[in-house]
Amino acid sequence: xxxxxxxxxxxxxxxxxxxxxxxxxxxxxxxxxxxxxxxxxxxxxxxxxxxxxxxxxxxxxxxxxxxxxxxxxxxxxxxxxxxxxxxxxxxxxxxxxxxxxxxxxxxxxxxxxxxxxxxxxxxxxxxxxxxxxxxxxxxxxxxxxxxxxxxxxxxxxxxxxxxxxxxxxxxxxxxxxxxxxxxxxxxxxxxxxxxxxxxxxxxxxxxxxxxxxxxxxxxxxxxxxxxxxxxxxxxxxxxxxxxxxxxxxxxxxxxxxxxxxxxxxxxxxxxxxxxxxxxxxxxxxxxxxxxxxxxxxxxxxxxxxxxxxxxxxxxxxxxxxxxxxxxxxxxxxxxxxxxxxxxxxxxxxxxxxxxxxxxxxxxxxxxxxxxxxxxxxxxxxxxxxxxxxxxxxxxxxxxxxxxxxxxx
Amino acid sequence: xxxxxxxxxxxxxxxxxxxxxxxxxxxxxxxxxxxxxxxxxxxxxxxxxxxxxxxxxxxxxxxxxxxxxxxxxxxxxxxxxxxxxxxxxxxxxxxxxxxxxxxxxxxxxxxxxxxxxxxxxxxxxxxxxxxxxxxxxxxxxxxxxxxxxxxxxxxxxxxxxxxxxxxxxxxxxxxxxxxxxxxxxxxxxxxxxxxxxxxxxxxxxxxxxxxxxxxxxxxxxxxxxxxxxxxxxxxxxxxxxxxxxxxxxxxxxxxxxxxxxxxxxxxxxxxxxxxxxxxxxxxxxxxxxxxxxxxxxxxxxxxxxxxxxxxxxxxxxxxxxxxxxxxxxxxxxxxxxxxxxxxxxxxxxxxxxxxxxxxxxxxxxxxxxxxxxxxxxxxxxxxxxxxxxxxxxxxxxxxxxxxxxxxx
Numbered sequence: 001x002x003x004x005x006x007x008x009x010x011x012x013x014x015x016x017x018x019x020x021x022x023x024x025x026x027x028x029x030x031x032x033x034x035x036x037x038x039x040x041x042x043x044x045x046x047x048x049x050x051x052x053x054x055x056x057x058x059x060x061x062x063x064x065x066x067x068x069x070x071x072x073x074x075x076x077x078x079x080x081x082x083x084x085x086x087x088x089x090x091x092x093x094x095x096x097x098x099x100x101x102x103x104x105x106x107x108x109x110x111x112x113x114x115x116x117x118x119x120x121x122x123x124x125x126x127x128x129x130x131x132x133x134x135x136x137x138x139x140x141x142x143x144x145x146x147x148x149x150x151x152x153x154x155x156x157x158x159x160x161x162x163x164x165x166x167x168x169x170x171x172x173x174x175x176x177x178x179x180x181x182x183x184x185x186x187x188x189x190x191x192x193x194x195x196x197x198x199x200x201x202x203x204x205x206x207x208x209x210x211x212x213x214x215x216x217x218x219x220x221x222x223x224x225x226x227x228x229x230x231x232x233x234x235x236x237x238x239x240x241x242x243x244x245x246x247x248x249x250x251x252x253x254x255x256x257x258x259x260x261x262x263x264x265x266x267x268x269x270x271x272x273x274x275x276x277x278x279x280x281x282x283x284x285x286x287x288x289x290x291x292x293x294x295x296x297x298x299x300x301x302x303x304x305x306x307x308x309x310x311x312x313x314x315x316x317x318x319x320x321x322x323x324x325x326x327x328x329x330x331x332x333x334x335x336x337x338x339x340x341x342x343x344x345x346x347x348x349x350x351x352x353x354x355x356x357x358x359x360x361x362x363x364x365x366x367x368x369x370x371x372x373x374x375x376x377x378x379x380x381x382x383x384x385x386x387x388x389x390x391x392x393x394x395x396x397x398x399x400x401x402x403x404x405x406x407x408x
Numbered sequence: 409x410x411x412x413x414x415x416x417x418x419x420x421x422x423x424x425x426x427x428x429x430x431x432x433x434x435x436x437x438x439x440x441x442x443x444x445x446x447x448x449x450x451x452x453x454x455x456x457x458x459x460x461x462x463x464x465x466x467x468x469x470x471x472x473x474x475x476x477x478x479x480x481x482x483x484x485x486x487x488x489x490x491x492x493x494x495x496x497x498x499x500x501x502x503x504x505x506x507x508x509x510x511x512x513x514x515x516x517x518x519x520x521x522x523x524x525x526x527x528x529x530x531x532x533x534x535x536x537x538x539x540x541x542x543x544x545x546x547x548x549x550x551x552x553x554x555x556x557x558x559x560x561x562x563x564x565x566x567x568x569x570x571x572x573x574x575x576x577x578x579x580x581x582x583x584x585x586x587x588x589x590x591x592x593x594x595x596x597x598x599x600x601x602x603x604x605x606x607x608x609x610x611x612x613x614x615x616x617x618x619x620x621x622x623x624x625x626x627x628x629x630x631x632x633x634x635x636x637x638x639x640x641x642x643x644x645x646x647x648x649x650x651x652x653x654x655x656x657x658x659x660x661x662x663x664x665x666x667x668x669x670x671x672x673x674x675x676x677x678x679x680x681x682x683x684x685x686x687x688x689x690x691x692x693x694x695x696x697x698x699x700x701x702x703x704x705x706x707x708x709x710x711x712x713x714x715x716x717x718x719x720x721x722x723x724x725x726x727x728x729x730x731x732x733x734x735x736x737x738x739x740x741x742x743x744x745x746x747x748x749x750x751x752x753x754x755x756x757x758x759x760x761x762x763x764x765x766x767x768x769x770x771x772x773x774x775x776x777x778x779x780x781x782x783x784x785x786x787x788x789x790x791x792x793x794x795x796x797x798x799x800x801x802x803x804x805x806x807x808x809x810x811x812x813x814x815x816x
Contacts, residue, residue: 123732
């Protein structure tokens with residue numbers, strides 16, 4: 001298999017790297033002057049679109065609109081604002097969201113169902129719809145194949161830097177490009193508690209195959225980092241495909257599908273880890289690996305319980321090799337356990353065997369692992385053959401500072 | 409109904425206030441010199457004992473021993489050490505725990521099953537059993553009706569102050585006294601991640617009625633504050649009754665049982681709240697009330713999701729009236745919701761009706777509530793008649809500081 005490539009222009013182009021995509025980011029007046037707050041991504045032709053949304057039952061207006069539009073499975077453009085989440089805003093908020101979509105649809109001369117929208121920012125205030133509608137002509141004027149960076153900047157809230165990715169692979173003798181951009185998750189920058197990811201591709205693929213690939217890829221990436229459990233009202237991942245690479249249309253279950261899935265998964269994982277690493281609050285990114293579970297669900301449950309434990313997260317920040325906290329987290333995960341079959345290691349150094357600590361020498365060795373910026377915590381349940389993994393970050397002074405003082 | 413009394417000597421006597429109980433606390437050599445680390449409570453005669461233990465599947469040795477001894481339902485003494493949790497210590501740890509119980513039983517000339525033990529401290533190191541066994545004669549020498557404070561001090565880990573309670577009521581024309589002591593929970597001082605509560609009473613009551621009362625009382629108190637989810641390997645609540653008040657033996661379902669239950673519940677709640685309020689890390693204690701749920705389980709799930717949200721907890725610390733975070737927590741609680749029937753208020757001030765924010769004036773009013781040290785967050789789900797409540801605290805710089813630097 002040919003190695004996947006990241007073209008040199010990747011960071012600059014991002015979501016506009018695939019053929020036929022243009023983007024722009026402007027200041028429309030939601031955030032303070034000078035800050036970009038409105039992004040637009042437009043494809044030269046309509047094509048299949050797939051989406052994955054928040055599980056939160058309190059759902060922001062843009063998510064309601066996108067879910068509705070996704071039923072047709074065809075997209076042309078994605079319009080995203082930052083600074084206002086348009087959540088908990090009732091019928092007014094829904095009307096505002098619909099108006100932005102309708103306005104863009106008219107100017108692009110496409111059905112409203114082909115417009116997808118996203119919002120991130122403060123909850124509970126109705127979207128300043130006039131500012132967005134006013135901004136649309138300016139966005140359309142500025143659309144460019146080099147607008148990826150501006151778009152990635154305009155969707156940021158407390159993110160420190162824009163996050164984008166470009167990956168390429170040859171599928172069916174055609175060069176396929178995937179571009180993407182994302183903004184911080186609740187885990188890292190929970191002010192907004194929103195994680196947004198937008199992908200574009202020039203691959204030709206069926207709507208069904210695209211949805212399947214995006215669901216699987218999100219499961220192995222964005223869903224592995226949403227570890228503080230504070231699922232947002234707005235979380236959204238979308239992927240729009242315009243077929244302009246002119247490959248033979250990818251359908252599910254083929255070798256081409258597998259290659260596309262790998263490419264999209266890598267794109268999603270790269271952005272998910274970029275979300276983890278970005279942010280003043282984060283000093284550690286730790287991978288939790290759970291093996292030996294009876295079911296994948298149980299493996300995930302153990303990984304998630306460790307990943308969301310404040311005791312584990314503060315120990316990571318303090319570089320305190322407090323493996324007892326990991327054991328306690330495993331024990332309360334709600335998964336049937338035999339303590340005597342448990343193993344635990346840090347950065348490959350065994351610390352627990354048969355459920356028992358291996359003593360002070362092992363503690364001294366794992367203390368060194370805790371000083372690394374990124375390492376792996378590996379748990380063996382000793383019950384079955386199923387595995388799961390998850391990334392977590394530490395809980396630092398800055399996490400508290402950023403989140404205690406956001407609005408006031 | 410006669411008002412329940414707190415005798416003037418309460419803080420000093422605590423667990424030794426009921427007739428026939430003596431206690432002591434000494435330094436046996438687990439902690440640094442000068443710090444009390446071993447507590448003993450002994451009744452003049454054996455009597456019914458009840459217990460409630462951690463749900464964690466990784467269970468410390470003393471909990472294994474206590475559960476076994478509880479099968480007989482009769483107790484004489486409780487021996488508790490701090491500084492070492494004796495968890496994740498396998499067969500060695502279990503043997504150590506048993507040896508301390510056997511040693512005390514011999515010296516008291518009672519069956520080993522009447523000895524109950526507890527440990528709190530670092531996980532993964534076998535209990536220094538010789539130091540404890542050596543300390544027992546000294547403890548027995550020092551046993552006193554005024555030893556309650558020393559005992560309450562000896563079970564502390566990072567607690568700032570000893571926590572004890574005495575409550576009295578007349579039941580069946582006899583004065584009944586309940587004494588109690590507790591140490592910090594995982595939520596507040598998660599270093600040790602252990603919550604211990606010990607109660608004594610001179611009431612005459614059946615083992616069955618005592619167990620029922622303790623289970624119900626713990627559910628309305630200690631189980632309402634274990635809100636960071638980091639259930640310890642060692643959590644234990646015990647209640648020993650010696651019948652020396654010579655009341656007519658209390659059985660379940662009687663008026664006397666109801667009075668006893670009220671008394672025990674108040675004792676448990678007082679200590680549970682004392683645990684919340686104690687600690688450098690805590691600047692806020694907030695009561696979460698959920699009403700209008702279809703089932704109690706669902707009401708609890710919503711209360712717990714809010715109470716454990718790091719975003720909510722940091723907002724409390726920052727006095728940031730960020731009600732959107734509470735809405736997001738409600739939405740992800742895993743309970744079926746109709747967003748349009750949701751209501752939310754802070755300290756009695758309405759902020760959300762029909763799932764929608766009530767605007768800037770309401771925000772200004774709840775901002776004042778957030779400046780209070782203790783207040784209530786009330787959620788209405790608008791679906792049924794079931795309710796639940798829970799206490800939570802804020803997530804502060806000190807929480808991170810204390811927990812990041814405990815061991816190293």
